[in-house]
Amino acid sequence: MSTKTDKIDRLAALTAQRETTTGGSLWVEAFRRLRSSKMALIGVAIMALFVVIALIGPWIAPHNPTSQLWRDEVFTNRGEFVGPRGENWLGLDHLGRDQLSRMLVGARQTLLVGVISTVLGFVVGALIGGVSGAALAFGGRAGQRLDTVLMRFIDMMLAMPSLLLAVSIAAVMGQSLTTVMIAVGVVQVPIFARLLRGSMLSQANADYVLAARALGVRRRRVVMGHVLPNSLGPVIVQSTLALATAIIEAAALSYLGLGNPDAAQPEWGVMLAQAERFFDEAPFMAICPALGIIVTALGFTLLGESMREALDPKLRS
Amino acid sequence: ASERDDDNSGGDSEVFVFGAAGDPAAIDPSLGSDGETFRVTRQAFETLIDHEPGGTELVGGLAHDWSSNEEGTEWTFELEEGVTFHDGEELTAEVVCQNFDRWYNWAGTYQNTTLSYYWQAVFGGFAENESEDVPEPNYVGCEAPDELTATITVAEPSANYPGGFSLQAFSIHSPKAIEAYAEDDPSGEGENITFPGYSQEAGTVAGTGPFQVSEWNKGNGEVTLERFDDYWGETDAGVEELVFRTIPEESARRQALQAGDIHGYDLVAPADVSTLEEEGFQVPIRGVFNILYMGIIQERQPELEDVQVRQALAHALDRQNIVDTQLPEGGVAATQFIPDTVAGYSEDVQTYEYDPELAQELLAEAGAENLTLEFCYPTEVTRPYMPAPADIYELLRADLEAVGITVEPKPLTWNPDYQETTRSGGCDVYLLGWTGDFNDAYNFLGTWFDGYTKEWGFQNDEIFDLLSEVRTEPDVATREAMYEEANEAIMEFLPGVPISSSPPSIAFSPDVNLPTVSPLTQENFAEVSFK
Amino acid sequence: MSLLELNEVKVHFPVKRGVFFDRTVGHVYAVDGVSLTIEAGQTYGLVGESGCGKTTLGRAVLRLNEITSGEVVFDGTDLAALPDEEMRRSRRRLQMVFQDPLGSLNPRQNIESILAEGMAAHGIGANRTERRAKIVEVLERVGLPADALSRYPHEFSGGQRQRIGIARALVLEPDLIICDEPVSALDVSIQAQVINLLEELQESMGLTYLVIAHDLAVVRHISDVIGVMYLGALVEEAPSDLLYAEPRHPYTRALMSAVPVPDPEVEDNRERILLRGDLPSPANPPTGCRFHTRCPWRQAERCDTERPVLTELADGHRVACHYAAEIADGTIQPVRELAERIIPEGESVAVSEKADTGE
């Protein structure tokens, strides 16, 4: 008898051991691949660093970023900008403010602009795309028409050069941080809308959606409970990419003079735009925010790219 | 600093390229109203009266002498002899009259401010006004008693004369050109404002200047002028060809100069001056002929109507600091609303030293410790009097906050939000300025203070009356005295805070002989030559 | 009374073109006039080649595809005419099991949620606990452990997933379950488990099945009546054993003879009819008898122009062939190059040659 139980136990143990090594869900597998991708690791590291700075920046900033503490020093040696030195690791800006502190505090603004505008683009885009996709897939004739109208609208937005769209929004709304966020967000709307719609359409014919309908589940619930959650993957990936674009786009708006109105409040895009004038005399003034923006955007993009790759079942190998 | 310099130096030595910040609107100066247009036309067209090289005093131009009757309603000009137009015509008094009659008889689209701004500003309306918004004409007529004497009659004397005759807009064109112009009627149908064809393409326009316009390549943003060999003046132009190339971005202009693609450019950022000088570029210093002020719109807040509060603002601002840090060399802090180069400048105005403590006291006295100001400043622009608006704002903000005032920033794009907002009284304080057209204080003060405007938002009959009076005073000397009085009154009332006068910097490559730089930015490029 | 009765059911999909405005340029005649009857407690097997409209027909019963015309009478009501909401409610009694076990389960739902969803939609079980009790019961029935409740589809093996799919249908206590290729995606060694389960359940719960499959052996194993589809229409219908013993339609004959049997003895010794050519497109079906383009027994004129209807030959044996009887008694011989007959001993002779020389 004991040999028999022994046997069963041993077999069970072996089988169980096997179980843990194989299989794994789409997500677990994707995560595993993500973890092993150089690109993703770099991206995550950059992103984490950036978020941490954005969160604690104001507390670790050595100086007040808005007060022109060394203004006399900068102004007395006109044209001679104060570069990095012990007291100011990244030097001073053209108004005698501590560049490091401005970078640290500015990270939050930059993150805020990026995140909020992306969220805005995501929400509005997803709404339009979602309604459109749901209408087309489940709305019958009328739905088709609604979809056509919405998609024509999105097409028009796509046809408008994004910068012009942003500029004209800024013009209508007047200048404020909110405007920047809205302008940058609106530009993302068509991308998210198209993506979600496409993704929903491809999911709408999936077997499990059909199964839900066969169960007699109500249409609304089919859309909300099945189609939508399963369509969000690519849209979420896109949002990390969009975040990077948003930060850059915001910088471009600042450069065009449509950025955050409070020029005293440090924000990387604004800093870069301001420093452009002094690039020859004081390259470090431009390089700090430029590197900040580039590296952050790169981080988000790398993460987004590798997420896209990790989730793409076709690229498994 | 580059190999390309060498490439160019050989064959191109006779072409002088100047980087302009914007395209001209037309090559007929009569239709122009902005500096970029006039910079170009000035090289090809001349006016009856001119400014002294490098200064603001009026001197003879095409007319070597001029005078007026006592009432200041008849202006007589004695013309130079032997002046030839680019198309070979001769300058006579008849021609001068033809020019003035052309402007006076403008109809249709021409009557739009866009096309005839200066005519309307200096001579009022037209023979037949077509719109209620066009002012009554002040021009009466022009006669040519002899070959070289032209008499222009106006209805009322004005502070605009004789300065106005020096405006590029009133350059003298060849009679043949004028005939040709008449055939090219811009009166496009309906709601279009069209610049007439002759003003958009070289060939028809003809003046008397040392250069003649030979090509306007709009696609490339280049206007090319050629040396006019029959120039009447003493010396011919120093270069064979003069090209104005549009480079809108400030840093792009600088880099183009550094790369040797252009030989000079205007509106140098103050921050670049020292770099350019170090690299061997020539950055001559101009005189000042403009004013930057912080406008206050008193109606917006009762506190602002209290002169003590306005004085507090004036004391709070460290104007010298702005001059030192933001303006090119040669800039000066302003004590009144005109630069010191303008006749009528008063030494005796009330001044407001930088004194934050006093400012705080004044605010306390006025009970305005919790003053909050909405502060407008323009973005995406540099003006000759204001090289970096955002930075100037930043400095002023710091100053104001230092005395306990809360500042709410309101940046607006220059075109058109900023102008629209400030003109319609949309902010508590704002930055704006003025560059003079000619040497008469009315050109400055009259613009702002000859009556109630929303952009200042106050009523002060003393000032208003004074300026209305001076407007029609024919005698120049009397006017000067009145201006001094007005300046003193204004600075006492303190409708705004004059901040600074700034010489717009201009830069040239090391290998050119400089023209005399002018506070009015009226450089004569005929003086330029290569070393 | 029969539980389900299809009357001349047609499902045509419009073929659309155009980028901005879809314009219908034609139709795919996926199901083109199918009538059949399923008795309660019976298993009806539907076989046919890929693309012949089996799935579409199955879905049409549940109205997952819009029905172009015809009646789907389920327990006395015509489903095709029901308003949407009532149709939704009547889906409780009609359930479906899908071919792809993983694909038909939402990867984001756990098993409990998958199973509870249908119950919630039809108001079965007053609350969560009640539903859970029911779910646990059903899980046990299909042979899944109760701890499966909180797990996700991907954590199960193929056979188990299909059991989940079956359980999902069972919790609603349906009368009819449509199984669309329930075992095609499963490995051979697992197929038998699921087939046994289906049979067991039918026995204990009195279910009625419409089983769709292309594996004739599987269909034969579980069905009482079998219908053979070709290009959107039924060509033959008969009780299971009868059909295999005496296939009457030329297509059925070819099909039967083409199925490989896992037995070398049988394989070596049987005679086979090899059809030439491919299945025509359902968007452009042949006129007359749909099978005439590939039929070795095709006769001039009539087969090309007249569409045969299902006619009862013998007891419950219905065939849609003009010459079924003649073919059966050998009056008509297979002709033309439409097929070759493989005769054992490695000797293969084109039928045509034979026929030609014979004539």
Add this chain to the structure above:
Amino acid sequence: MPLLSVDELKVTFQGQGRRASTAVSGVSFDVDEGQVVGLVGESGCGKSVTSLALMGLLPKKGVRVEGRADYRGTDLLSLRPSAMRDLRGTQLAMIFQDPLSSLNPVVPIGVQVTEILSRHRGMRGQAARDEAAALLERVGIPDPTRRLKEYPHQLSGGMRQRALIAMAVACAPRLLIADEPTTALDVTIQAQILELLKELVDQEGTALLMITHDLGVVAGLCDDVNVLYAGKVVESADRRNLFAEPAHPYAHGLLNSIPRLDAPRGQPLNPVRGSINDQIAWADGCAFAPRCDHYTLECLEGAPELGPLAGAGAPAGHQVRCVNPVRERLETVTLADVGAGDDSPAEPVTQKEETSE
């Protein structure tokens, strides 16, 4: 000497960031000239990987291939890529499972056929086109000259598979590997394709390695059959022997579980318990043990060896990898003797074990 002799072929995948997984863990079999050898087994047991390894088509990165595959004296597994390239298409050819995805969608069929002719037979221009048309004709594609200009999507499934076969046989290869060539096809079409393959083997004397999971196909086509389980050959025998007397419990169970067209109705099937996921590593014992009804402790002492089936009357060449092979003869129940079915199923589906994973 066999044409191809595979010896202890082992393929390990070492994907990025994943544990190494052994897809094929020691497969050996021989293929003789003119012979059809079957490789059967469930999904994921390593059939495709084996064939790809032989063709040298596995990705270079993250894959370790061990063992020997002796083809006419050369080891295919250690051949230089360029030499392998020369061999592929001429000596070795392959037909894949899904004919649509295996054809380049944007290149006309004609080019896809002629490119192999120009590569290996130096044919160009019209000559190549004529030969290509002849090839298509030979595999039974009607109107071949027209088809040459068409794209894969314009062909039906059966024709695509025929086109793939045409490419495979273009240079008269000595060994043809067919990886589930009919799985994607309908029964009637499958029969056509199988017939075509049979014909080719008969006429050319080509050796065919037939990979499939359909035992029916094997029964009709193959001479020798190798049954794979979890990356190892568990049974290898002549087709008749295998079907008559499957010795490995897996092969036995498999044959026992499938419904047969010619078997009586109304009997429950006898499934193999569990699924292929319920396996243990060969290093720990017999991979099939968790699903086996006959396993003993011995089964868990390392992988059993593939050895000749012991016992009297055991046919030569019947090899099995099992400690206690099934000895009973599989009863073939045909319609002829309806009712005399096997009514003692090995064990009913025990849900406990089934779901204990």
Add this chain to the structure above:
Amino acid sequence: MLRLVVRRLLQLIPTLFGLTVLLFIWIHRLPGGPAWALLGERGNEAARRQIEEQLGLNEPLLVQYGRWLRRLFELDLGNSVKTGQPVWDEFTLRFPATFELGVTALLFAVIIGIPLGYFAARRRGSWLDVTAVSGSLLGICVPVFFLAMILRSIFAVNLGWLPSGGRLTTGIDATDVTGFAVLDGVLTGEFDASWDAIQHLILPGLALASIPLAVVVRITRASVLEVLSEDYVRTAESKGLRKSVVRGRHVLRNALLPVVTTVGLLTGSLLSGAVLTESAFSFGGIGSFIRQAISDRDYPVLMGFILFIALLYMLINLVVDLTYGLIDPRVRVN
């Protein structure tokens, strides 16, 4: 084929019509008007009234739109408020510059991007891959205005290899025939001028290409990766074909399909990128003109431009669709 094109073109009309209505309202709702822009500091209320009256801006929006539309039917886009020239003339004047620049940028993107993406995919995970991917991402991540400045600083100012801006060196002999500087040089035999124009195109082309380049690299890489795992590549390998044939005919040809679509879609981003790039390099194309027009509230120019862009964008997409049909037989229209 022709019918399809015609139908597609007809289908554009309602979309464009909707677009113009929306835009007209939108643009005219922008605060401020052209008056201030025209006169600067010298503007005043009276001037504003006068200008608005002249331009008919004081009339109801509907009337204005009606007039605009009526003129559109006469193929008249109106005159620019700022320059006083017909909008159409302004476009034809400036379009060649933008077109040349756009083509250059696309060429850069395609010529550099496709090989880079291809090799990155072939050596997936290698340093080349990581460098190519992050390098091209950098293209997306650097703001264009900053990139422009850096490029000018390096190549024009410090190295002096290339001009810092403009379309042609001042004073070079160039006859204007078509407006396309490079082409003109070739047509008139003034090869110096062509060469000069090309030199002027390099830096702005690079700056403008930064984003498309990155996108092309990414798409090519993803697409090649996908194709490499396709069955037909394995089939090609199994036929023993030469590497070059496998890679060219079987991998690249398929991998380029999505790239074509992407390149088409990119033209939209090229046009908006041109707004910044042209200003940065004083390139005098439509982009910088439009940027000015926005702040000038140059309504006719804006309307005309957006109509033009939308039309162009849709036409390009049509062309892309048709090309796609040509290179991918599966979507070929019959």
